[in-house]
Amino acid sequence: STEVDFYAPRISALATPLTQELRDYFMEENAQRLTVDGFDEAYYAENISGDTQFLLLRRGGEVLYFRTDAPDDLRAHLGEFTEMFERYSELS
Numbered sequence: 001s002t003e004v005d006f007y008a009p010r011i012s013a014l015a016t017p018l019t020q021e022l023r024d025y026f027m028e029e030n031a032q033r034l035t036v037d038g039f040d041e042a043y044y045a046e047n048i049s050g051d052t053q054f055l056l057l058r059r060g061g062e063v064l065y066f067r068t069d070a071p072d073d074l075r076a077h078l079g080e081f082t083e084m085f086e087r088y089s090e091l092s
Contacts, residue, residue: 002068004084008092012061016041019058022065027054036078039085044075055081062089 009015019041023031027045034042041058055066055074064085066074074081 002070003066005065006085006088006092007063007065008089009061015058015061015063019043019056019063022056022063026065026067027056031056034075034078036082038082057081057085059085059089062092064088 007015007018009018023043027043030045030047031043032045034044036042036057039057039059041056043054043056045054046052047054052067052069053074055064057064062085064081066081068074
């Protein structure tokens with residue numbers, strides 16, 4: 001199971017609190033802050049049982065939320081997520 005959500009609020013300043021809300025709600029205390037070139041904020045987490053992973057990326061006024069039950073570590077694919085973010089950004 002996989003979910004991808006891309007947010008580009010009309011009021012771009014809302015992207016920061018949206019990122020915090022998504023992080024706190026879905027990742028809870030498991031959120032690890034990542035350093036990803038080109039992003040203002042990036043977080044990764046696994047649920048307690050380790051069978052679901054979450055990735056949250058914010059650049060300026062846009063946010064990408066990704067959740068999956070896939071076994072591959074999402075952190076090993078950050079370049080692909082950067083490309084995905086770019087594609088969604090172009091459409092918004």
